[in-house]
Each structure stands twice: as structure tokens, then as C-alpha cells.
Amino acid sequence: MMARLKNFFSRIKVRLTFWYIIILILVLVLFNGVLYWSMENYIHDRVREQLQIQAEKVLREVSKEQEEDGGPYLLKLEEELEEIVFKGTISAFYNQSGELLMGKDVDKVTPKIIESVESDFLIELEGRGSDEKWVVVTVIAKNNQESIGYLRLARSLTDEEATLNKLITILIFGIPLTLLLASSGGYFLAYKALKPIDQINKTAQAISHSNLSKRIIAKNSDDETGRLIDTLNDLLNRLEEAFSREKRFTSDASHELRTPIAIIRAHAEENLKGERSIKDYRHSLKVIHKQTDYMSHLVGQLLLLARSDMNQQPIEKENLDFTELVEIVIEEMEELALKKDINIDSKVEQGLNLYGDQSMLTQLLINLLDNAIKYTHPKGSIYIDTKAKNNQIKIEIKDTGIGISKEEQAYIFDRFYRVDKSRSRASGGSGLGLSICQWIVKVHKGIIELESEINQGSTFTIYLPQNKKGN
Secondary structure (H helix, E strand, O other): OHHHHHHHHOOHHHHHHHHHHHHHHHHHHHHHHHHHHHHHHHHHHHHHHHHHHHHHHHHHHHHHHHHHHOOOHHHHHHHHHHHHOOOOEEEEEEOOOOEEEEEOOEOOOEOOEOOOOOOOOEEEEOOOOOOEEEEEEEEEEEEOOEEEEEEEEEEEOHHHHHHHHHHHHHHHHHHHHHHHHHHHHHHHHHHHHHHHHHHHHHHHHHOEOOEOOOOOOOOOOOOHHHHHHHHHHHHHHHHHHHHHHHHHHHHHHHHHHHHHHHHHHHHHHHHHOOOOOHHHHHHHHHHHHHHHHHHHHHHHHHHHHHHHHOOOOOOOEEEEEHHHHHHHHHHHHHHHHHHOOOEEEEEEOOOOEEEEEHHHHHHHHHHHHHHHHHOOOOOOEEEEEEEEEOOEEEEEEEEOOOOOOHHHHOOOOOOOOOOOOOOOOOOOOOOOHHHHHHHHHHHOOOEEEEEEEOOOEEEEEEEEEOOOOOO
16 A cells, blocks of 8 residues: 555656645645735724724814814713714723723723823723724824813724634635645646656657667647657667667678688688698688688778777877878779779879878778779779869769669668679678778768769769868
């Protein structure tokens, strides 16, 4: 039971409703207290003002009649009191010494003797079964600007207190009703507001490594919850893309390593079966050596990409004579191109300077030229154009090779992706060269672009910022 209650109160919507009710209780208590206090003071002040007005009017009328025809002051006072003062109001007149001359003696309200400065506003009488409050007003009576005594008017607040008690009753019964309605409404609003969170939770539980395609549906993308759902959906899209990429990467890497390992194992087992000729041994060792070179090259490229993903690959930038670097790479690659009867033409602008990593930029050019040579038919040609343009160095490598289809161009920089899968292993490719090229261009804050058509060739264009250290 306790566990179920704990689980119930652990829900956000329940906690929100609970705190909402507590705050509402405090607000209602404060508001009702202020309301009752204000109403009580208003009623008391209103009665006091009425008595004050009546007392002053009575004294004015008496003074006016005294000036006109004289006569006994107390007699005229009694007549005016009966005519002007409201029913239920007690009146009393005291001489200058504070002694009661006229009126009913009512304990503290109109006692036999009062002090000349006595002017209590609110008096509470006790001992009559219940407390009774009276509003009392004392006004100085004057004749020819001389004080002749004090007129005191008093009125019981029994009716007003009854009204205030009814108000308290209404407030007391109104608070629970208000809390009931407010808590129901608050819980409903909290449920509606947090319903998308439950949807997010259910969708998250349905997502696994084998199913990343589920998405959260947002009914309103303009509010905070909708924006949160959009953000989570974007995150799921990136996770699905990254997971698919890593899954493909792992699969391709395993496939790439499995083949050379199988070749090495086959040759080793063949040589262990029995005696063979020196020629056969040498042939097997050459095959094993070639495959280990391939695996070493593949592992080196994988290590480079892994370090680049974690931003741990060291980059040693310096001011370079880029013109000289391009010319050296072209000279080295021309020998490989001649073996395939491929012609390399180049146009390299002189005086090109660049701040970058020499080994990386050399690898960038070698990878692109190597790809161009691999996928260009004999008698074909490769053209290299390098020049400065808009404070950038533009490198354009164009070949007359097999070309790349529009569909495949979207994946050309993905790891282990090959355009001509049937020729990749024979040509020694691992499918990582263009991924490395893209990373090298990125770390040099450049751009690499591709234009290609099937059987028409490909053109790789690279833009690198032309600057020096300190610029």
C-alpha cells in the first residue's frame, strides 16, 4: 500500500497538483483574511461616521434653537435626539466634569462618569452569554463657543456581526469547494500538459538498437513540449543515421579484414601440409607480404579516421609553398599513370602559398590522383588546374574515367563505399580514401565538390583558404 502511494505521489502531474493546491490554500487563506478584515473595518468605520454625523447634527440643531428662543438645553437635546438619531442608538449627555446628566447607564458604553478626553471608538462587552461589540462616538457640546458638556452616541454591532458571521460561513464552505474544483482542473491541465511526456516515454521504450525508425508525433510544435519533441526527433534521426553508418562501417571493416586473413591462412595451411618447393614457398610469402601490407595500410587509415572522429589526430600546420607541393605530387604520380598509358596534364599557378599540414595535403592530392588513375581507362587523360581565386586556392582534378552516377554521388565520401566494387580489391582500394580526403579538407576549413557523369569522367574541385599564419 505504501509503495503504491509512493509511486502515485512520485508522478509529476500529482506533485504539480499537490503544490498547486498548497499555494492555492495559502492564497485563499490570505485573500479571505484580508477580505474579512477589510469588510469588518469598513462596517465599523461606516457606523462610526454615521454616529459622528448624527451627533454633530443634533448639537447644531440644539444650538440653533437655543439662540432663537432659549429654553432648557437638555429638553431641546432630548427632542432633537429622538427626531434625528436612528432607532437602536443609545445616547447620553455629560457635563464638563464627565458626569452623566441624561441618558441610560450602560456599563462601559455610557457609564455614569467619563474622562473628558475619553473617546473610545470600539467597546466590547462581556458576560452576557456572548461578546457584544459597540461603536461609541463622543462629541464636545458648545454654547457660544464655550464647552458645556459631551454628547455620546453608541450603537450595537449585533446586526453587522451577524452579517460578518455569514460572510465567514460562506468563506469557510467556499474554500473546500474552490479547492475541489481547482484541484480537479489543475490535475486535468497537468495531465494534458504532460501527456506528450508519456508519449515520449512510450516511444523511447519502443526504440531499440534494431528499431530506430519510430518518431514522436507532436500535435503542436509551437509550444515548449512540441519544440522538445522536435529536438528529440532530430536527435533520433542523427542517432539512426550514426548507428547505420557505424553498423555499415563495422560490417565493411570486418569484410575487408576477413578476406586478407583468409588468404594468409590458406597459404599458411597449404605450406604446413607438406614439403614444397622453394619457388612455392617464395610465392606464398609474397602473397602473405602483400596481404599484410594491405591490412597495415587499412588499419592505418582506420586509425587515422578514428583519431579524427575524436579530434586526437595531430595537425602540424605551417606556411607552405603550395605550388611546389602540387608539382612534386604530380611528378610522383606521373610514373604510375604512364604504366596505365594515361596522360597527366597540369596547369599550376606560380607563387601559391598556404598555411596547412604538408603531409595531409600531400595525402589529399595523392588520394585524388590515385583514384583518377584507377578509374580511368588506358589512353585516357587527367587534367589538374591549380590557381588562386577570391582569396582561395582552387584545385580541380578532372579525369576521363568511368564516372559516378547521380545516385552514388551522395555516398561517395562514406567510409568503405566503392563505385566500382568489382575492381576495388584488385586495384588495392579500401574505400576510405575519399573519406580521408573530405576530413583533410574540413580540418583546413575548405570545401570539396564533385561533378560526374557515367562514362564521361569525374571532376573533383577543392577550395582551400589562401592565408598564412597570423592572418
